[in-house]
Amino acid sequence: MRRGLILGALVCTCASAQVSPARLVTAYPAFLARLDGHTLLWRNGPATPLDAGHVFTSPADRLDHPDLRELLRQPYPACMPLNAPAYANDPGRARPAAFFGRMYGSSPATVRANLEPVNWFGQTLMFSRVNGAANALRAVEHDLAAQPALRKYLTPSAGTYLWRVVAGSTRQSAHSWGIAIDINTRYSAYWEWSGYREFQRGIPYSNRLPQAVVWAFERHGFVWGGRWYHSDTMHFEYRPELSGC
Ligand SMILES: [Zn+2]
Numbered sequence: 001m002r003r004g005l006i007l008g009a010l011v012c013t014c015a016s017a018q019v020s021p022a023r024l025v026t027a028y029p030a031f032l033a034r035l036d037g038h039t040l041l042w043r044n045g046p047a048t049p050l051d052a053g054h055v056f057t058s059p060a061d062r063l064d065h066p067d068l069r070e071l072l073r074q075p076y077p078a079c080m081p082l083n084a085p086a087y088a089n090d091p092g093r094a095r096p097a098a099f100f101g102r103m104y105g106s107s108p109a110t111v112r113a114n115l116e117p118v119n120w121f122g123q124t125l126m127f128s129r130v131n132g133a134a135n136a137l138r139a140v141e142h143d144l145a146a147q148p149a150l151r152k153y154l155t156p157s158a159g160t161y162l163w164r165v166v167a168g169s170t171r172q173s174a175h176s177w178g179i180a181i182d183i184n185t186r187y188s189a190y191w192e193w194s195g196y197r198e199f200q201r202g203i204p205y206s207n208r209l210p211q212a213v214v215w216a217f218e219r220h221g222f223v224w225g226g227r228w229y230h231s232d233t234m235h236f237e238y239r240p241e242l243s244g245c
Pocket residue numbers: 175180181182234235236
């Protein structure tokens with residue numbers, strides 16, 4: 001009985017959105033018109049239901065087949081103190097590829113047509129102009145340039161646009177859409193480097209980034225991989241539906 005209840009909890013579709021779906025419309029007004037009940041209406045083209053009706057069979061399945069409700073399930077703690085994330089708390093890591101592809105491009109060619117150069121402390125990075133992402137990255141650079149002691153964490157950037165899936169998965173990386181940046185890997189930690197499996201308990205957390213770096217990104221609508229249980233502290237991605245202070 002008890003075992004059945006536990007299994008039931010694992011496979012239920014009870015992912016009620018914890019972040020208001022209205023934040024999607026606010027974050028992406030060029031594309032999204034409004035919410036109609038549990039359906040997202042675009043300015044052009046077919047509507048998207050928040051709940052795609054997929055029955056999740058595992059925590060990994062939530063990341064492999066996320067819908068918009070899954071995207072909104074875990075609140076992102078923007079501009080809060082930096083703490084080790086709770087088990088399986090990965091706000092922003094679930095990315096419905098069709099949703100982001102529709103805005104930023106669903107092929108390398110269509111994404112590249114939206115990229116523009118951004119100066120990153122003397123390095124030229126390509127970032128999407130869509131939804132103001134490139135301007136947001138410029139604003140982060142402007143804010144952080146005022147604190148030269150932080151420069152070593154930020155540069156050289158390990159990259160922005162790269163059409164690829166996340167290592168070891170079929171999930172489209174946010175780098176594919178030109179909305180993610182990896183900063184200097186020298187001060188970084190990535191959960192897989194510890195040798196743990198995904199969703200294994202006890203994945204160690206370590207972070208060397210100062211709070212001022214993280215908050216500068218978050219002020220301008222980026223989420224940080226260091227706030228994920230599956231921690232990726234070099235990684236920031238433009239997700240104004242979740243971040244911003
Ligand atoms: Zn990255």
